[in-house]
Amino acid sequence: MMARKAAIIGGGVIGGGWAARFLLNGWDVAVFDPDPEAERKIGEVLTGARRALPALYDASLPVEGSLTFHHDLAAAVAGAAWVQESVPERLELKHKVFDDVIHAAAPDAVIGSSTSGFKPSELNAEGHRVIVAHPFNPVYLLPLVELVGDYEITHRAADVLETIGMYPLRLHHEIEAHIADRLLEAVWRESLWLVKDGIATTEQIDEAIRMGFGLRWAQMGLFETYRIAGGEAGMAHFMKQFGPALAWPWTRLTDVPDYTDDLVQLIVGQSDAQSGHMGLRELETLRDDNLIGMMRALKRTGSGAGGVITAHEARLRDSAAKAAGPKPTGA
Amino acid sequence: MMARKAAIIGGGVIGGGWAARFLLNGWDVAVFDPDPEAERKIGEVLTGARRALPALYDASLPVEGSLTFHHDLAAAVAGAAWVQESVPERLELKHKVFDDVIHAAAPDAVIGSSTSGFKPSELNAEGHRVIVAHPFNPVYLLPLVELVGDYEITHRAADVLETIGMYPLRLHHEIEAHIADRLLEAVWRESLWLVKDGIATTEQIDEAIRMGFGLRWAQMGLFETYRIAGGEAGMAHFMKQFGPALAWPWTRLTDVPDYTDDLVQLIVGQSDAQSGHMGLRELETLRDDNLIGMMRALKRTGSGAGGVITAHEARLRDSAAKAAGPKPTGA
Numbered sequence: 001m002m003a004r005k006a007a008i009i010g011g012g013v014i015g016g017g018w019a020a021r022f023l024l025n026g027w028d029v030a031v032f033d034p035d036p037e038a039e040r041k042i043g044e045v046l047t048g049a050r051r052a053l054p055a056l057y058d059a060s061l062p063v064e065g066s067l068t069f070h071h072d073l074a075a076a077v078a079g080a081a082w083v084q085e086s087v088p089e090r091l092e093l094k095h096k097v098f099d100d101v102i103h104a105a106a107p108d109a110v111i112g113s114s115t116s117g118f119k120p121s122e123l124n125a126e127g128h129r130v131i132v133a134h135p136f137n138p139v140y141l142l143p144l145v146e147l148v149g150d151y152e153i154t155h156r157a158a159d160v161l162e163t164i165g166m167y168p169l170r171l172h173h174e175i176e177a178h179i180a181d182r183l184l185e186a187v188w189r190e191s192l193w194l195v196k197d198g199i200a201t202t203e204q205i206d207e208a209i210r211m212g213f214g215l216r217w218a219q220m221g222l223f224e225t226y227r228i229a230g231g232e233a234g235m236a237h238f239m240k241q242f243g244p245a246l247a248w249p250w251t252r253l254t255d256v257p258d259y260t261d262d263l264v265q266l267i268v269g270q271s272d273a274q275s276g277h278m279g280l281r282e283l284e285t286l287r288d289d290n291l292i293g294m295m296r297a298l299k300r301t302g303s304g305a306g307g308v309i310t311a312h313e314a315r316l317r318d319s320a321a322k323a324a325g326p327k328p329t330g331a
Numbered sequence: 332m333m334a335r336k337a338a339i340i341g342g343g344v345i346g347g348g349w350a351a352r353f354l355l356n357g358w359d360v361a362v363f364d365p366d367p368e369a370e371r372k373i374g375e376v377l378t379g380a381r382r383a384l385p386a387l388y389d390a391s392l393p394v395e396g397s398l399t400f401h402h403d404l405a406a407a408v409a410g411a412a413w414v415q416e417s418v419p420e421r422l423e424l425k426h427k428v429f430d431d432v433i434h435a436a437a438p439d440a441v442i443g444s445s446t447s448g449f450k451p452s453e454l455n456a457e458g459h460r461v462i463v464a465h466p467f468n469p470v471y472l473l474p475l476v477e478l479v480g481d482y483e484i485t486h487r488a489a490d491v492l493e494t495i496g497m498y499p500l501r502l503h504h505e506i507e508a509h510i511a512d513r514l515l516e517a518v519w520r521e522s523l524w525l526v527k528d529g530i531a532t533t534e535q536i537d538e539a540i541r542m543g544f545g546l547r548w549a550q551m552g553l554f555e556t557y558r559i560a561g562g563e564a565g566m567a568h569f570m571k572q573f574g575p576a577l578a579w580p581w582t583r584l585t586d587v588p589d590y591t592d593d594l595v596q597l598i599v600g601q602s603d604a605q606s607g608h609m610g611l612r613e614l615e616t617l618r619d620d621n622l623i624g625m626m627r628a629l630k631r632t633g634s635g636a637g638g639v640i641t642a643h644e645a646r647l648r649d650s651a652a653k654a655a656g657p658k659p660t661g662a
Contacts, residue, residue, distance in 0.1 A: 012562065013560060013562045041562075041563075088572075089572075089576075116573075116576075117576060136543035136544060136547075137559070137560050142542070142543050142546060142547070143542045143543075144538075144539065144542035144543035146539065167538070167542045169535060169538050169539055169542070171530070171531060171535065173529065173530045173531075175525075175528075175530050177576075178539075179525060179530070179531050179535065179536060179539040180539040180540070180543055180544060182521050182525065183518045183521055183522065183536075183539070183540065183544075184544060185576065186517035186518055186520070186521040187514045187517055187518060187553060188553065188573070189517070190513050190514055190517045191514065191553055191554070194506075194510060194513065197506075198504065199502070199504045199506050199510070200502060200504075200510050202552075202554035202555075203554075204500060204502065204510065205510060205514075205552060205553060205554065206551065206552025206553060206554050206555050207475075207498070207500050207552065207635075208475065208477065208500055208509075208510040208511040208514070208552070209511070209514065209548045209552040209553060210548060210549060210550060210551060210552050210634075210635040210636070211473070211474045211475035211498045211500070211635060211636055211639070212467035212473050212474075212475035212511055213467060213511060213514075213515060213548075214545065214547075214548030214549045214550075214552065214635075215473060215549045215622055215625060215626065215635075215636060216467075216473070216545075216618070216622070217540050217541060217544075217545030217548060217549070218541060218545045218546045218548070218549035218621075218625060219541060219545075219618065219621035219622070219625065220537065220541060220614075220618060220621075221533075221536060221537025221538065221539070221540040221541050221545065222518060222519065222522055222533075222536060222537060222540060223522070223533035223534075223536065223537050223598070223601075223602050223605065223606075224537055224602075224605065224606050224614070225618075227602050227606055227614070228468070228611065228614050228615055228618060229344060229468050231343065231344045231372075231611070232372075232611060234599075234602075234611065235598060235599045235602040235603070236595065236599050239595045239598060239599065240595075241419075241420075242447075242519070243590040243595065244590065245447075245448060245508075245516065259574040259575065264567065264570045264571075264574065267554070267566060267570060268565075268566045268567050268570065270554075271554050271555075271558050271565075271566040272566070274554065274555065275554075275555050275558055280559065280562070280563060280565070283555070283558070283559050284559055286632055286634065287547070287550065287551060287556075287559060289631070289632050290549075290550035290551075290628070290629060290632055290634050291546055291547070291550070293625075293628030293629065293631055293632070294546060294549060294550065294624075294625040294628045294629070295546065296628065297621070297624030297625045297627065297628045298621060298624065298625065300620070300624055301617055301620050301621055301624070303541075303617065303621050304538075304541040304542060304545075304546075305541070305542055305546060308542070
C-alpha cells in the first residue's frame with residue numbers, strides 16, 4: 001500500500017507535532033515553512049517524538065514515511081490527503097495560506113486548521129472549505145483533536161485521525177476558541193489575576209493544579225468528577241451545593257487583567273524562578289515521560305486516553321498482519 | 332508511641348475522606364455528625380480508602396487507629412491534636428461549630444476548616460483561631476491541602492499533613508475560594524454556559540478535558556506547560572502569542588449563567604446519559620484505580636504527586652523501623 005501524504009503548513013511546535021504524528025504512523029510528510037530554521041526545529045520535535053511515541057504502545061508503529069521540506073507551498077500540498085495549517089493566529093494570513101492551498105490541493109483533501117480561536121465561518125469567509133482541526137501540545141502524544149466545520153468533511157477527518165492514534169472530538173456548533181481553549185482561557189485569565197494581585201506565584205498555582213484537580217481531570221472530566229463528588233445524591237446534589245457559588249465573588253468575573261509589560265515580566269520572572277533550572281528539552285522529556293506513564297496506567301482501566309491507546313494498538317497489529325500477507329493455511 | 336487523635340466534625344464525602352486519611356495513617360479518629368446515617372456513610376468511604384490507599388505505596392501503612400462516633404461534639408474533640416470541620420458552607424453554622432470546638436479543644440490543637448470559599452478572616456470573625464485546610468476529593472488519595480491563615484498555625488499544620496502523606500500548600504494571602512477553587516469555578520462557569528447555550532454536552536466537555544489538557548495538568552501545571560509550549564523562546568514567547576487573546580471573546584467574560592431549575596435539569600439529564608450506566612461505587616472505584624495508576628507512574632520521575640508518594644514511603648519505612656526497635660549490633 002502506498003503511503004498517504006500529509007502537507008504541514010507552518011513548522012512551529014504545533015506543526016512539528018503534527019508532522020511527527022503523521023510520519024511515525026507511516027505517512028509521508030511534506031513541510032512548507034519559510035523559516036530557514038524550520039528543518040532544525042522540526043528535527044528537534046521529531047527527536048522527542050521518536051523517543052516518546054513508540055514507548056506509548058505495546059505494538060510496533062509502522063515504518064516511518066518520508067519527510068521532505070519545500071520552498072514552494074504548491075509542491076508540499078500536491079497529492080496530499082491531509083493539509084494542516086499551523087501558521088500564526090492572524091486571520092488575513094490564514095486566508096492567504098488557504099488561497100494558495102486550495103489551488104494546489106486535491107479536491108478531496110482534508111484541509112485542517114490548527115487555529116486556537118477562529119471559527120470555520122471566519123476561516124471560510126472567502127469561500128474555502130477548511131475545517132478546524134485543533135490539536136494539543138505535544139501533538140505527537142496527546143490524543144485530542146477538536147473538529148469543527150462541514151459535517152461530511154469532519155466525518156472523514158475523524159476517520160483519518162483515528163488511523164494516526166488520535167481522538168477526534170466533533171463539535172456540532174462553532175464558537176470562538178471551540179471548547180477546550182475556552183476552559184483554558186478562563187483558567188489562564190483567573191491565574192493572571194492571582195499573580196498580578198500578588199495572591200499566588202506561578203509555582204503555587206501549578207502545584208494547586210497538579211496536586212489536586214489536575215490528576216482528576218486526566219482520567220475523568222469536570223462533570224463526571226462532580227457527579228461522584230455529589231455522593232449518593234449525585235449531580236443534582238452537587239448542583240444544589242455549588243450552584244449558588246456562581247453568584248459569589250469566587251472569580252474576577254467581569255474583568256480582564258491588562259496585558260502590560262509589567263505583567264509579562266512578572267510572569268516570566270516567576271516562571272524562570274520556578275522552572276529555569278531545567279532546559280526546554282529537559283522539561284519536554286520529563287513531560288513526555290509523565291504523559292506516557294500516566295496514559296499507560298489508564299490503559300489498564302480503559303479510561304480516556306487509555307482506551308485510545310488500546311484501540312490504536314489493535315489497528316497497528318491489524319495493519320502489520322495485513323502487510324505481512326495472508327498466513328499459509330493447512331499443514 | 333500513643334496514637335494521635337483527630338476529630339472529624341461533619342461526616343460527608345469530605346469529612347469521611349479526612350477520617351480515612353488519618354485513620355489509615357495510624358491516627359485515632361473521633362467523628363461528630365448528627366446525621367444518623369453518618370456511620371454508614373463514613374464506613375463506605377473507608378471501604379474505598381482501605382482498598383485504594385495501600386495500593387498507592389510500596390511500603391506498609393501503619394496499623395489503623397481506632398474509629399469512634401460521638402453524639403457529643405465535646406467528646407469527639409477532647410484530646411484531639413487536629414480538629415477538622417467539614418460542615419455545609421454556611422458561615423453562621425461554621426461559627427456555631429467553632430464556638431463549640433474552641434471550648435472543648437486542647438489549646439494547641441490545629442482547628443482546620445474544609446471550606447471551599449470562606450476566608451480565615453470570615454471564619455474567625457468571632458475571635459476563633461481556625462485555619463483553612465482545604466482538601467480535594469478523594470481526600471484519601473489526592474495530596475493537595477490548601478492552608479490559609481495564621482503563619483505559625485499553618486506552619487505546624489503543614490508538618491502534620493506531611494505525616495499523613497499530603498501536600499500542604501501554604502498561601503500567604505487570603506482570598507475567596509483560595510486558589511484551586513477559583514480556577515475550578517472559572518471552568519465550571521464557562522462549562523455551564525457551553526451546555527446552556529447548546530454548544531456542547533457534558534460528555535463532550537469531559538472528553539475535551541481528559542483527552543488533552545487534563546493529562547498535562549496531572550503532572551505539570553498551567554505555567555510550566557505553557558513555558559514548554561512557548562518553544563525555544565519560552566514563557567515570554569507564549570505570553571506574546573496568547574496575551575492578546577485575553578481581550579477576545581474566548582469566554583463569557585462578563586456574565587454568570589442564571590442558576591435555574593432548567594439549567595440543573597439539563598446538566599443532570601446529560602450527566603445521567605453520560606455516566607448513568609455506572610453506579611456511584613463503580614465510578615469511585617474506577618476513579619481511584621486511575622488515580623493510583625497515574626500517581627504511581629509519576630513516582631518514576633518524581634513529578635508532582637509522584638514525589639509526594641516517595642517522600643511518604645520513606646517516612647512510613649522510617650516509622651516502621653523505629654517501631655521495631657533498635658537492630659542488634661555486632662555479630
